[in-house]
Amino acid sequence: VSILAAENTGCGGDLNPEFYFLCDLRSAWGIVVQVLTALGFLISLGLLLAVLVRWMCVCGPCGRRGVRGAACASTALFLLAVAGIFALPYSFVVGLTEQTCPVRVFLFGVLFGLAFACLLARVLAVRGCRGRRGWTEPGLALALALVQVVIAVEWLLVVMVRDRGPCSYSQEEFIMLLIYVMVLLAVATISSDSQWPQYHGRLQGALLSLTLLLSVAIWVVWITLLTRGNRELGHRPSWDDPVISIALTANGWVLLLGHGFNQVRFMLCSRQSAKNQTADFSGWIITVDPTQFVYHQKLFVYY
Incomplete structure (x- = not known):
């Protein structure tokens, strides 16, 4: 009977019941989640690799440090958080155990905290709130995410070390641990609902607003x-x-x-457009178009 049941579910007869959702054909949600998260994880890693190569070029001999290097760092942090979010569902597809419980409690809030902190820092950067050296954006994202790290670590220490109890939580307790993350999401969404600067900052701002609004809907x-x-x-x-x-x-x-693909595209397109520009000195003493200068200046300030 057990062998027949195993054949019907697609799992082996000696498989631990905690792992049934990884292969159970009757509960297809586990398999669908695995496929979609694996694809998203690989794409995120590919984009992260492209950003790291771009970062080395910007901050290395073929580039210069500054705003663009800071934007690369912030994008790399965001893609790292997104890759972690795609890997995290496996701890929920597998049953709740002493091993998966700390992973759920710690990484869920920390990864979303880092992702939403990067979005909030990007919103402020597009609106013109930049530091003097340009590294305020990744620094702010890390500082905001560190608060959720402290919250999660403190909960784990209290439950597992001080009380010496098993790692377990109720649904309400799990939500309470994410209050700070929800505050970050709310602040970023409210900050994005305003007038954006001209030129491509408006497009980037619209994509940020759409990403944040969809995230709010999913969380609700x-x-x-x-x-x-x-x-x-x-x-x-x-x-x-x-x-x-x-x-x-x-x-x-x-x-x-909503943000990862477009941020990398903005980054690569700004570099390509800078490479394709050729010097044309014909009539440069007589005619100067200040609007074109402002446009290119805005393009490189935002990216």
Whole structure:
């Protein structure tokens, strides 16, 4: 009977029940989440590699340090957080254990905290709030994300070290640990709802606003389902892990498509446009177009 059940589910007969959702054909959500997160993880790593190569060129012999180097650092941090978000659903597809519990509690808030902190820092940078040396953006993102690191570490120390208890949490407690992350998301969303500068800063600002609004919608849905919806529908706790896994996957793709791809594209296009410019000195003493100068100046300030 066990062999027949294993064949029907697609899992081996001797597989630990904690790993059934990794291969269970009757519960297809686990397999779908694995495929989508694996694809997103690989794309994020590819973009991260491109940004690191670009960063070495900007801050190395073929480039110069400054605003563009800081933008590369901030983009690299964001893509690192997105790659981690795509890897995190595996800890929810696998059942809750003493090994997966600390991973869930710590990385969920820290990765989203870093991603939303990078978005908030980018919003402020596009609006013109830059430091004197241009490195305020990645520094601010790291400082904001560090607060969530302290919160998660403190909870783990209190529960597992001081109280010497097993790592376990309720749905409400899990949400409480993410209050700071939700504050970051709210502040970034409110800050993005304003008049953007001219030129390509307006396009970048619109994409940031769309990314943040979609993230807010995803968070409202999964928190509502986790705290009330699953219980009222009579599917608690069987739907809790699938809801969080699907929310992680959806939000990861929103962050990657809404900001990751476009940020890398802005970065590479600005460098390519700078390379393709040729010197044309004909009539330069007689005619000077200040609007073109302002446009190119804006292009390199924002990127």
